[in-house]
Amino acid sequence: MVSKHGGYCYGVQRALKIACEAARGSEGPVHTLGPIIHNPGVVRELAATGVSSVDSLAGAAGTIIFRTHGVTPQVAAEAEARGLKIVDATCPxxxxxxxxxxxxxxxxxxxxxxxxxxxxxxxxxxxxxxxxxxxxxxxxxxxxxxxxxxxxxxxxxxxxxxxxxxxxxxxxxxxxxxxxxxxxxCNATRKCQEEALELALLADAVIIIGGRNSANTARLAKLCREVQQRTFHIEEVSELEAGWFEEAGTVAITAGASTPPEQMEEAKRLIATLTV
Ligand code: SF4
Structure with a gap:
């Protein structure tokens, strides 16, 4: 069972689109203030298009993208004072x-x-x-x-x-x-959590995909673990282990807001081979 509401949320999709447009439309360097999302693979892909992550404004030049989490008014003022072009991808x-x-x-x-x-x-x-x-x-x-x-x-x-x-x-x-x-x-979070709980109650094992440092993914894993002890949080599909699915007739897959849908499908394909 693959979650319908898990994976990329509205805010993340919007931020990625904004970042790609900024990369195409800017002549100078383009940075995100911190990784755009908690997904190392996607951050690497974005870096290949010319959008790199910086930890502080001191390391930025050209365009700075604020990610979905938003920034403090002080950080926004500092970016302006440094003459950076601000692209605000804060989730609405x-x-x-x-x-x-x-x-x-x-x-x-x-x-x-x-x-x-x-x-x-x-x-x-x-x-x-x-x-x-x-x-x-x-x-x-x-x-x-x-x-x-x-x-x-x-x-x-x-x-x-x-x-x-x-x-x-x-x-x-x-x-x-x-x-x-x-x-x-937000609605995306609420729907994803409610559905994850429903799936966890029906499944013999639950796989949660998302960055190790993603708070919303960790919360999903915690919620599911309360009703299904065989809940496993992975960052990469390659971490899946056959032993997790012994005598598991039904496996549920869901994901944090920074996980692309392709990764969930990839997990589904691999689990199908591990459970035969
Ligand atoms: S999870 Fe965060 S980024 Fe995604 S829609 Fe909700 S508030 Fe926006």
């Missing part, structure tokens, strides 16, 4: 989350951001929400003393699991004076 759903974070600050809510502390998307959300924003990865992390009796507003990293948000809202609601929740989990 991420932009909405950033706007919601800013609006919490303007409306004097205490912002609580649900997301991974060091993730670039969360770093940009913090910058929009302003100093004093609280970041938690899980509801249990929240120190209730910091929110008790206050007007609290929540924004969510777009790739978080819905159950995580429910747990946080449930913990906050009785403690604060007023609670405003912006559910900024």
């Amino acid at each position: 759903y991420v932009k909405v989350a950033q706007q919601k974070a800013s609006s919490l600050k303007e409306r004097r809510y205490l912002p609580v951001i649900l997301g991974e502390h060091e993730h670039p998307e969360v770093v940009a959300l913090i910058a929009n929400a302003g100093a004093g924003a609280i970041v938690v990865e899980r509801a249990e992390e929240l120190d209730l003393a910091r929110v008790r009796g206050k007007k609290v507003g929540v924004v969510v990293q777009t790739t978080q699991a819905s159950a995580n948000l429910s747990a946080l809202a449930g913990r906050l609601a009785p403690a604060c004076r007023e609670l405003l929740v912006y559910n900024t989990i």
Whole structure:
């Protein structure tokens, strides 16, 4: 069973198209600020077309592409000050989350951001929400003393699991004076996670394809592992092992948002040969 909603999401497809157009339309060097997506193979292919990744603006010249995660207003201002041509491939759903974070600050809510502390998307959300924003990865992390009796507003990293948000809202609601929740989990993530869970419940083994450092892929693997212990997270199809499929009548395949559909099909073909 191959997931319909797994693999490249809208934001990633859009960013790759923007990067390819920038490569074709620019005379000088073209860089992405960090790898455009969490897929080493795709990053290599893009580099072959002339779009290389840099870790900081100091290493960039010509055109700089902001990836789907978005950047802080400070980084955008620095790129401009350095005279770089900015191509913004921030996912529109991420932009909405950033706007919601800013609006919490303007409306004097205490912002609580649900997301991974060091993730670039969360770093940009913090910058929009302003100093004093609280970041938690899980509801249990929240120190209730910091929110008790206050007007609290929540924004969510777009790739978080819905159950995580429910747990946080449930913990906050009785403690604060007023609670405003912006559910900024994107539709692509929600559909992919819901479908992955359905498939994992039906399958004897689950394969999740995606970069090792991809947060949304790791989350998919965690969700599926909760209902199917034989869940394996791979980055490359060559990592598949025949032993994983012993007595497995049904295998489900899904993938993180940075995985091309061809890689899922390749995995399907190889698994068919490993399970005969
Ligand atoms: S996972 Fe959602 S928010 Fe993130 S890039 Fe894809 S569509 Fe955009």
